[in-house]
């Protein structure tokens with residue numbers, strides 16, 4: 542067990558980690574090589590988290606040509622998986638010629654809960670809840686006042702009886718509007734105050750004489766399930782216009798196969814998870830690029846996908862009256878102010894690139910990128926398969942893992958332009974190049 546690691550300074554932490562390798566000096570040099578050369582900027586990154594010893598780089602790419610509600614966006618995406626930015630870009634370009642994405646935010650409420658055990662008379666608790674509610678609103682004014690000025694605040698507080706599930710278990714269930722902030726800090730601060738107010742309410746209210754022991758606060762925390770913070774985005778065209786969609790010549794055949802692929806993801810959880818993963822490829826990449834919490838978004842999205850008790854595709858297809866309509870409805874709790882959005886220089890840059898969107902606009906952008914990636918994936922899957930494109934993109938990763946030089950890289954890219962890429966075929970090709978070079982140099 543290592544103890545006191547967090548109290549070491551950065552150099553000592555680095556040394557301690559490096560000492561578990563055979564070549565500590567090289568390890569230190571390697572980790573330091575990823576430090577920012579401006580110490581002020583490096584300090585900023587170090588202070589985002591704890592026990593930091595280096596930075597972990599992810600590529601920052603752009604998917605141009607997204608047309609959403611008639612406005613064009615170059616969308617920043619942070620993702621390590623090859624093909625995702627390319628797929629988003631291709632789909633964006635494809636739909637840009639067909640009126641682009643039509644998006645709307647359906648709702649923006651978020652939920653937070655105080656979970657507590659009440660062993661006293663339920664009727665008493667219910668009868669006095671309106672008074673408690675007043676106290677909860679008044680006692681959190683120091684947080685809510687500035688949020689209210691921006692158009693947000695606490696929209697409602699309910700007392701929820703959960704005693705059918707767990708003996709004596711109740712909730713304060715509060716609904717929040719956090720406008721352009723994701724709002725986790727605001728919500729959690731209000732909720733922790735609620736918990737104190739609730740406890741004090743039993744201690745101080747004459748009606749509960751001696752009953753404070755009946756109330757045990759378990760916890761106070763926002764919910765990342767946000768089915769009332771919902772965005773819908775869709776694309777639509779005449780089926781006949783799908784002629785150039787993939788390698789299927791017949792657009793009706795393409796639409797039919799596409800519909801079947803989505804229907805399969807609606808009924809089979811094994812397929813649905815992969816289908817939705819393709820949606821989150823795009824959404825997570827935008828969330829990361831804009832300093833948003835992709836774990837919260839994923840958790841909420843997957844729960845929403847299972848809202849009727851079975852895990853299903855988040856996107857839906859409607860093929861009728863000669864039209865192909867593909868849509869995605871998804872809960873997305875995103876922010877464009879506060880948190881990392883203001884602190885991370887690249888998150889700030891991303892938001893600038895998107896012309897400083899509101900949270901609602903960012904919800905529409907992220908959802909559209911999710912749908913674009915999903916459309917691209919299904920289009921490939923039902924036509925040529927994903928491996929051709931994926932392995933082409935992956936070629937550079939394979940070449941880098943073979944430590945190729947620039948000349949070898951150029952030759953390999955040209956060689957595999959029309960050939961199947963696999964690790965074995967690339968390795969064999971590179972070995973061949975080197976053998977020939979050795980013979981020539983001999």
Ligand code: MEV
Nearest residue numbers: 815816818819918919927
């Ligand atoms: C890969 O990251 C994503 C896909 O598997 C999504 C899908 O199967 O729909 C291609």
